[in-house]
Amino acid sequence: MFESKINLEIKVCMGTGGIAAGGTEVLAAFDSALKERDIQAKLQMGCSMHKVGCRGLCAKDVLVDVIINNSKSTYQYIKPEMVQRIVDEHIVGGNPVADWLVADDYHNFYKKQVKVVLSDCGNIDPENIDSYISAGGYKATEKVFKSMSPEDVITEIKKSGLRGRGGAGFPTGVKWEACRGVQSEQKYIICNFMDRAVIEGNPHAVIEGMVIGAYAIGASKGYVYIRAEYPLAVERLKLAIKAAKERKFLGNNILDSSFSFDIKIKLGAGAFVCGEETALIAFIEGQRGMSRAKPPFPVYQGLWGKPTVINNMETLANIPYIINKGADWYSSYGTEKSKGTKVFALTGKVKNTGLIEVPMGITLREIIYDIGGGIQGDKALKAVQIGGPSGGCITPDMLDINVDYESLAKVGSIVGSGGMIVLDEDDCMVNVAKYFLSFTQAESCGKCVPCRIGTKRLLEMLDRITKGKGKEGDIELLEKLSSDVKAASLCGLGQTAPNPVLSTIKYFREEYEAHLQGKCPAKVCRDLLTYYIIEELCKGCGACLRACPAGAITGEKKKPHHINRQLCIKCGACFDVCKFKAVGRE
Amino acid sequence: MTNSIREIEGMEVIFIIGSNTKETHPVIANRMIKAYRKGAKIIVADPRKVPMVRFAELFLNLRPGTDVALINGIAHVILKEDMYDRHFIDEKVEGFEEWKKSVEEFTPEYVEKITGIPKEDIIKAARLYGNSRRAGIFYTMGITQHTCGTDNVNAIANLALLTGNIGREFTGISPLRGQNNVQGASDAGCLPNVYPGYQRVDLPEIKHKFEKAWGVSLSQNAGLKATEMIPAALEGRLKAMYIMGENPVITDPNIHHTVKALKSLEFLVVQDIFMTETAELADVVLPAACFAEKDGTFTNTERKVQRGRKAVNPPGEARDDIFTIMEISKRLGYPMDYNSPEEVLEEFGKLWPALAGIKYNRIEKHGIQWPCPTNDHPGTEYLYKGGFPRGKVHFTPTQYTPPAEIADKDYPFILTTGRNLFQYHAGSMTRRVEPIESHAGEPYVEINPSDSERLDIKDGDMVKVVSRRGNIEIKARVTRMVSEGVVFIPMHYREAAANILTNDSALDRHVKTPEYKVCSVRIEK
Amino acid sequence: MPKVTIDGRTIEVPTGTTVLDAAKMLDIPIPTLCYHPKLTPFGGCRLCIVEIKGIPRPVTSCTTPVSEGMEVTTSTPQIEDLRKTVLELILSDHPNDCMVCERAGDCTLQELAYFYGIRENRFAGERRIYTKRDGNPFIERDLEKCILCGRCVKVCDEVQGVGAIDFGYRGFKSKICTPYEKDLDCEFCGQCVAVCPTGALTGKLWAFKGRQKDIKEIDTVCPYCGTGCNITLHIRRNEVVRVTSREDTWNEGWLCVKGRFGYKFISSSDRLKKPLIKRNGQFEEVSWDKALDYIAEKLNDIKSKYGADAIGGLSSARCTNEENYLFQKLMRAAIGTNNVDHCARL
Missing domain, CATH: 1.20.1440.230 (NADH-ubiquinone oxidoreductase 51kDa subunit, iron-sulphur binding domain)
Structure with a gap:
């Protein structure tokens, strides 16, 4: 039925979301199903099966790519017990299981995205350095060490227009240049935690970014601050550092040059304030993560008083791609002052929630309605909160603004940590x-x-x-x-x-x-609500009476019930339980 | 101190030997910590893991009583590795060649054998101290309270001379004085061999000078040192004593011996603020004013003369010591007539040029460091700026001699004594301060965990510490502060007085300081 | 040496000087709470904010080093308004019990509230409530009065090298405590008490012994070790009720547990108050004249019988220079012996 020339690749999404949905078991099921059918042996070198990092749409996990001779089919919501049928019908039989394939919404989710930082996430095996290398990984490091001076690197990064992906969006190249210009026998580069997806899906890109950054500024030591609550990210980063050292991309005499650079992992307990550079420095120094006054800025006096560059993971993960493909390629994305792409965590009342990467300057409308698929239940959009807890909200009349540093700042919001929460009419x-x-x-x-x-x-x-x-x-x-x-x-x-x-x-x-005035228009603030029975609609079924935990509802069967406002604790149980919309609230 | 406390801040290397600075001179330790924060390297040499070790680049955990060997060993390495200051020695020091020979035998290997300090650490210490020209040495009784105390001090001086770390800012030799006016009492001539200002009683022209000033003929006999007075009393040579503000019963070695001696006196006068253990033995006790009840000056460890002021009236009929001394003197037929302490200092200044320029009106706000010969002299922050007073100084060869008592079969532990942070000396002051007493009011013996385990002693157990002189019952404190084979007892507690155990027959050959820092004891459960 | 212009006045200052210190040199007042001249700058209280030309937001003058040509304005309506907000915020979480507070009259916070005329508080809200838990006999902690200026934490670490306390918890619940709230490992130097700008840290010994009124301050020298720290005795009704040390002393205001807390012996009831003569093994109180006459008689007696060298004198390293000088003079000139020594060796 199939020949040994056939090339088969199976990719199972195993980010934290994928694993939670059963990715490990799915991968194991493929393994045993293929073994059972003796396919692996027959395919010999042509078959590969591996885990991949998150591709952003965790809601549809476990996602599985089955690629036969470069023809890719993607399955969604896969459970281990479904694997047998895929193997039987698709891999052996040659007919994809149409019911389980992803639909338009999946494809629409990706259509307007441009993946740079996340380009390899979801494709490569994050626990295998060869997988990264075969996708073009560490080419940038080789290029830098073979043909670029630190100044060349800085020039290229400055030219790319890359800005810090988080916080205030300070130009990365300028930061590096300032640090390079400080005389010091010791300098540091620190990678601040941001999104676990990059580290889980492609840790080597972050390492590569750090190596290139360290080379550019002249640092011999680097720290990655990573939250201990994300054990998968920690584990994959550790593996990646070890592998990179073995291949001489990291450690003493990188690629046999005279340059040495080592990375240490610093585990933190998820302190939000460590997003602040100076607090992160204090934390790495072994003190309480507490902010310090600037100036002096860390590029002049940072970790242990030495010049220090702090970039976050997303910023650093951009670096290898910029070096490989060139500053011009990178700056072809984005707006005049905000170049490249940006990762956002699209959440809230939108149909497709997930991690997205979009070119700077895309409109909010495109993000919400094209990528996000619109508002759940087709309710009215009320606002979008952008930039995490320190961000600001944007109203529907501003949906056509460009998402970039300047435009968001103009309307009182920020790019910030890249959170994007969609709120609808039910949100107060x-x-x-x-x-x-x-x-x-x-x-x-x-x-x-x-x-x-x-x-x-x-x-x-x-x-x-x-x-x-x-x-x-x-x-x-x-x-x-x-x-x-x-x-x-x-x-x-x-x-x-x-x-x-x-x-x-x-x-x-x-x-x-x-x-x-005592009213919550979105009917969220419990203390401002009053619940009442709309007598015309009440059938006297008694459902609300039984659901009320406070005994506030009275009434005879088949007769309109009554809510005692003195006793009502405004829990909303009656509202939820009534089939006849006979409970009103305002 | 040859130099000033302020200068500590500017030192590159701080070598602390035989001083538990953090507990006995906490505010000087603050300066050292400040220097440490600025990058100074600290070396601590001590038989105990004293708190300053926390800040030390290097901790030399030597066996008690082996300081000369350590210091000579350091000098040996400095010589061998050519880190010494040849120019300074040529210009200012004599006896280099002879002394050099005397340290030849102190190879790191040999010194390791004596002191128990790994030879690498001895070499490291030598390199730290020897390569710095801004290095100071600090010591206290851990250096002086030995039979070889004078040798210890000389060895330290040799080290400073060898590297030229003296006579300049941020260098020097700094003995830290243990009491607020040890310096001043010495300066004032309360020493048997010298008049005020260290002017020798055995030089006729000096004696003549004082006879003229005081209008009376003076004795040409050498006087007795404190530690010689006790045996003299026992032998019947000394019949009467006048003790002002001292409590030798608790502070002298071998308490039983001291009590017996004081009891054998025909007449004992004690002048104090409390009924001390010594006062109880007196025939007459005079109530004195404490520091807060009188005007006067105190000279601190850096030779700074500072104003003490009367803040409250003395209790009852207690009087300041000037009144009492003048009254006794008058009755002995030698009237002294001073209207104020200021006049006393002025007389003192006339007899000792170093103090001549220090007047009350000049030290109202800030003290002045002697020498200060004239009224417009700013005082002297560090000594020997323009060279040594008598031209050249000498290297003094020193040899290692073991302590008088060493651990043996019957007394297998070395006892070393000292102070703790909270209490002070014989305790007559601090033990009357309720919070101090409630926090640190109990005597204890520090013992290393491996020793305590061997003897089946648990932290808090009562043990008996026995020496050839006597024994005390005391609570065991199991701690790694002390090394194996060494125990430590603070001197403050009369109810378990360390000086019942200490050796009164082991005195420094030259200055008769007792060997409080080493005697052998055994521990019984 | 950069030049800086502050409120229109120009001064040249050493490199590294902060704006606050430069302003001090010009005698321009800037309010502060967390700043302490002997500690590294903290920048937490935000009161010392100033405007610097070219910098869009106000900056803390205590943390900002002067740079060449810098133009600083220390007081504008906006700056003063921010300072007032900050003060109100601090006071919104501070007990209003100055009447019984140990530090009243000597409290930086109280003083600032006075100068800014803060009576009403727009931001009144929840206050931190702590149950007191103090095993130690020296230092009274009232965490409700703590404004988290960090001075105590810094002095304990930077000056004392102990690090017994640090910031704990986050947000509004932040507080100063021992690491992991374990037992206090402390030298009780009381440096933290000395630098605390409010009544959060006070000495237990001087609680309710008197504040400012009727207190006389006398500068003298510590009676303990040979360091000779300068201390200030606080006197009320002929009693030493507290010991402090001034910042402008050579010891920079730092003391140890003995110097700061060890003064109670002065007013101890054990003090000797009358001359005593022992008769038949018992001490009897006598008049000074009687005691002195008796001493002179006995000493003369012994001198004539055995010679002057049969008498010895021990002087004290805790007495003044003048007393020691007179003591040896007494022994040498009046009695005629060189048998005089003191306890330098002990």
Whole structure:
């Protein structure tokens, strides 16, 4: 039935999402099914089967690519028990199992994406350096060591227009150049944690980026800060460092040059403030992750007082691709001032959630409606919160703005950590602001007053407002304190923490005002809601009465029921349980 | 101190030997830590793992009483590796060749055998100290309270001379004084062989000078040192003693012996602020004013004369010592008439040029370091700037001699004594401070875990420590502060007084300092 | 040596000088709370923010080194407004009990609240509540008064080299505590007490012994080791109620446990108050005249019987220079012997 010339490749998505969905078992099932049928032996060298990193659409895991003679079929929602049929019908029989193949929404998800950083994620085996090398990995390192001076590297990176992928978007080449210019017998490069997908899917790209960066600035030591809560990322990075050292891409005398560079892993316990360079430095020095005043900037006095460049994973993972394909290629993507691509975590009320990489300058509309497939349940879009907890929100009338550093800043948001949360009509903006602030407030390092106490007071005010205890002047006081906290805080955390408050007030002031009047328009803030029975619709089925945990509902069978507002705890159980939409709330 | 505390901050190398600086001179230790933060390298040589070891580049854990060997060993390496300051020696020191021969035998291998310090560490210490020209040496009683104390001090001086680390800023030899006016009491001539300002009583022209100043003829007999007075009392040569502010019963070696001697006196006057163990033996006890109840000056370890001020009135009829001394003197037919302490200092200054320029009005806010010969002299931060006073100084060859008592079958442990951070000396002051007493009010003997395990002693057990002089019962504190075979007892606690055990017959050959730092004991459960 | 212009006045300062220090040289006041001249800058309290031309946001003057041509404005309505907000925020989480606070009148926070006229607080909210848990006999900690300026943490580490305490927890719950909240491993030097700008750290010994009123401060020298630290005795009604040390002393205000807390012996009830003469093994209180006459009589007696060298004197390393000088003069000139020594060797 098939000849030994046939080339078969099976790729099983095994990022954290893939593993959680059963990727390991699926891979094992393929292995045993193929063995059983003796296919592997027959195919000999032509068959390969391996894990790949996350490709972004974790909601459809386990995703499996079956590639026969360069013809790729992708399956979604694969469970181990489904493997036998794929082997039988597709690999042996030659007919893909049509029911299980991915559909248009899958393809649409990728259509407008441009993958640079994530280009190899989901294709290569992150635990196998050869897989990376055969995809063109470490070519950039070889190129740099063979034919480029550190200045050449810096020039190329500057020309590419690459900017720090996180935080303020400082031009990477300029940072490197500044650090290169400082005289010091010891310099460091630090890779800050950002998204685990890159490390899980392609750790070597980060290592390669660090090696090239270290070469450019003249650092002999590097640190990767990585959160201990992501054991898979840690494990894969460790493996990758070991493998890179064995192949002389890392360690003493890299590629037999006189340049040596070593990387240490520094495990952290997920402190948000370590996104702040100075806090990360303090943490790596063995102290509490606490921000320090700038200047002096780390490129002049960083880790242990030595010149230090800090880049995040995404920034560094761009480097090898820029070196390989050239600055011009890279800068062909993006807008005038924001070049290249950017990874976003698209979440919230959008149909396709996942990790996406898009060219800078793409419109928000394209992201939400083309890539994301529109709003769940086709409800009305209310806002998009961009840039993580320190970002700001954007309203539907701004959907056609370009997603880049400048345009987002103009409307009060940031690229930031690349979070992109889609909110619909059911989301209360005061509550959203409270949610983000409760996170940043708890993550404050505690050093400076505006951040430590100021964010707490902001949170208290928001909490009051959502509980119907707000009073006149609260909105103005929120604005005042928010702007003072921004102005007076020591580091990026405090300087941006009030952003969600300010931007929600800016665009949804009436929603705040409604809360002061005792109403939550999105019907989210429990304390502001009242539940009642719409007598005309109530059939007296008793479902709500049984569901009520507070015994607040009374009524005879087949007669309209009644909610005692004194007893009602506003849990919403009656609302959810009523089949006749006879429970109202406002 | 030849140099100043302030200068510690500018040193490259700080060599601490026989000083538990962090506990006995905490504020000087603060300066050392400041220097450490600026990159200074610290060497600590001590039989105990004292707290300064935390900041040390190198810890030399020597056996008690082997300091001369260590220091000579360091000198040996400095010579061998040609790190010494030839120019300085040629210009300012004599006896180099002779002394050089005397350290020849102190090879690192030989010194390792004596001290127990690995030879690599001896070489490392030599390189650290020898290669620096901004290095200071600091020591306290860990150097002096030995039969070979004078040799220890000479060996240290040799080391500083060898490297030229003296006579310049950020260098020097710094004995750290243990009490707030040891320096001043010595300066003032409370020493049997010298008048105020270290002017020898056996030189006729000096004696004549003082006779003229004081209007009386003076004795030409050499006086007794404190440690000689006790045996003299026992032998009946000394009949009366006047003790001002001292408690020799607790602080002298072999307490039983001291008590017996004081009891054998015909007459004993003690002047103190408390009824001390010594005062209890007195015929007359005079109530004195404490530091806060009188005006005067104190001279600190860096020769800085500072103003002490009366802040409160003494209790009851207690009087300051000037009053008491003047009253006794008057009754002995030698009236002294001073209207204020200031006048006393002025007289002192007239007799000792180093103090001549120090006047009360000049030290109202900040003290002045002697020598300060004139009223417009700023004082002297470090000595020997323009060379040594008598032209050249000598290298003094020193040989290693073992301590008087060494561990043997019957007394297998070496006891070393000293202070802890919280208590002070005989404890008459600190033990009356409730929080200090509640925190550190209990005597203890430090013993190494391997020793305690062998003897089946647990932390907190009561043990009996026995020496050839006596025994005490005391709580065991199991700690790695002390090495195997060494135990440590703080001197402060009368209820388990370390000086019941210490050796009063082992005195430094020259200055008669007792060997508190080494005696042999056994531990009984 | 860069030149900097602060509030229109220009000064040349050594490289590395901070804007705050440069302003001090010009005697331009800038409010601070976490800044301490002997410790590395912290930049946490944000009160010392200033405007620097060319820098878009206010910066803390304590952490910013001067650069050539820098133009600084230390006070603008916006800066003062921010300072006021910061102060209000601190006070919103601070007990309002100055009436019974040990540091009242000597409290930087209180003083700033006074100067900024803070009476109402726009940001009143939750306050941290801590149960007191202090086993140590020296230092009283009132964490509710702690403003997390970090001075105690820094002094313990940088000056004392101990590191007994550090910041713990995050956000509003941040507090100063021992590592992992284990037992305090402390030398009780009290340096932290000395640098605390509020009433968070005080000495247990001087609690309720008097604050500012009727307190006399006398500068003198510590009675303990030979370091000779300068101390200041706080006197109320002829009693030493507290010991401090001034920052401008050569010891920079640092003391040890004995120097700072070891003063209670002065007013101990054990103090000798009357001359005593022993008769039949018992001490009897006598008048000074009687005691002195008796001493003179006995010494003269012994001298004439055995010679002056039968008398010995021990002086004290804790007495003053003047007393020691007179003591040896007494022994040498009045008695006629060189038998005089002191405890330098012990």
